[in-house]
Amino acid sequence: MGGAYCNRVNSMTNPSQEQTCPVCGVTIIDDVVQFSNGSKGTRARLYARVCQYAQKPECINQDKALIGEVLQEDGFMEAPPINFGQ
Numbered sequence: 001m002g003g004a005y006c007n008r009v010n011s012m013t014n015p016s017q018e019q020t021c022p023v024c025g026v027t028i029i030d031d032v033v034q035f036s037n038g039s040k041g042t043r044a045r046l047y048a049r050v051c052q053y054a055q056k057p058e059c060i061n062q063d064k065a066l067i068g069e070v071l072q073e074d075g076f077m078e079a080p081p082i083n084f085g086q
Contacts (some may be wrong), residue, residue, distance in 0.1 A: 012071065013020055016029055016030050017029070017031075018030075019060050020060075021058075021059060021060045021061065022058045022060075023056045023058050023059045023060075024050050024051075024054065024059075025056050026046060026050070028043065028046075030063070031043060031066070032053075033045065033046045042068070042074070043061055043066055043067045044068050044069060044070045044071065044074045045074040046061050046068050047061055047067045048068055048070045048071075048074035048075040049074070049076060050074060057062065
């Protein structure tokens with residue numbers, strides 16, 4: 001027994017966990033975040049960019065154990081200084 005049968009059995013015994021946040025509308029499937037634009041990301045990146053600011057009890061991304069370590073590159077970069085010629 002193997003091939004497609006095993007894959008089908010595994011997917012039936014281990015269904016993917018899909019959640020949609022009622023606050024921001026982002027979808028998380030098996031801890032992979034699908035942003036509305038751009039590439040997929042992590043719960044840490046979602047927290048750094050959205051959840052820490054929203055602070056709504058309905059947010060599905062508040063469990064520190066699931067979020068993991070938030071790195072500097074998870075947030076937005078600082079904008080470069082702008083010289084207005086003054």
